[in-house]
Amino acid sequence: MILKTDKSKSSRSVELDILRIIATMLVVLGHCYFYTLSGGLDGGIDYFSLLNQSDLNDTIIHKSMGLFSNLIYSCHMALFFFLSGIIYGVCRNKNKYTRLKDLIIDKAKRLIVPYFFVSLFFSVPVLFFTGYFGEGDYIHKILVGYLLGYGKNHLWFVVVLFYIFIILWILDKYISGFVFKSFIIFSMLICSKFVLIDFLYIGKAFQYIIWFYFGYVFNSYRTLFNNMICIYKYKLVIGVLGMWIVMFFIGRRLFEVWVIGYFVTFLGIVFFYSISILIAQKYGSIFIEKGILRIINKYTFEIYLYGTPINYIVLSVIVNTIGVPALSSEIGSAFIIVLRLVFQILIPITLAVIVDRVKLLVYKKRIRG
DSSP: OOOOOOOSGGGOOHHHHHHHHHHHHHHHHHTTTOSEEEOGGGOEEEHHHHHHHTTOOOOHHHHHHHHHHHHHHTTHHHHHHHHHHHHHHHHHHTTOOOSHHHHHHHHIIIIIHHHHHHIIIIIHHHHHHHTTTOSSOHHHIIIIIIISSSSOOTTHHHHHHHHHHHHHHHHHHHOOSHHHHHHHHHHHHHHHHHOOOOGGGHHHHHHHHHHHHHHHHHGGGHHHHHHHHHHHTHHHHHHHHHHHHHHHHHHHHTTTOHHHHHHHHHHHHHHHHHHHHHHHHHHGGGGGSSHHHHHHHHTHHHHHHHHHHHHHHHHHHHHHHTOGGGGGSHHHHHHHHHHHHHHHHHHHHHHHHHHHHHHHHHHHHHHHO
């Protein structure tokens, strides 16, 4: 879900590749849980209500996966913004994006174009097939609900990231001083708590920019933190994990105290980044250069682009063929989770490979022509 770094060993940090794999897998795992997704103006699905209507009980496996998914959701999107901020900091240190025009053009190609292309030519047909848009008024549901921010388009991240790149570039250009800049970003966060602008996900940019900025600032201290992790190793990581889980359950009790939620998110980010450091220290680049992890590392962005709609297909096919009782069976519930996990990885990778080969054929044809 993050812009890919230069794949040459000399210009990338192994821990960032590992962190990107971890973050991608967290998203995939988190999406293996839901039976219900209320889409707002664009429609939605609600297979869980079918269980209640059929007097069937939820499974222990699904309930446990729900708790795990909630823990993941406490930090997984913020983790992507944090990682994007680090990479943006690396790029700026190399004097990249010195002009706003260059930044806008580059990010529009990498983020905005995929948003509209994948939404219109992949996600919308898939969701239409599964009945997500319901009946009637499809133009309004698709254009206003799904594309303009009033629904549940899973690609909202790329649009918000596009805004944040531009906002931070402008702040860097015209605002001097860490304190004043931090005050502006924190003020944006506070504003998002009172006024949420759904149109084109503008409100989400105010909500998540703090995590991007955290990564951007953290990049300057990354070597120091990495060395600290290498010294204390598992003691520090286990301590952070313990605090993260404890604060997560405290936050569930005090869900109205949003400050606790942000502290939970912070601990989750620190935990997963620390894990990536330990893995990089122990295994180095070998961890991401062999087997399925090498492929996932190459196609993390594609897994994000195409993965989530696959969930709707799996659920729709199972409910329409086997029936709702499959959701109330422990074996069936476990099978559905595994199926969704595998398909969310394999199908996007397959599509990405096909697209790459088509691009290669077109390129060769142009060269010959």
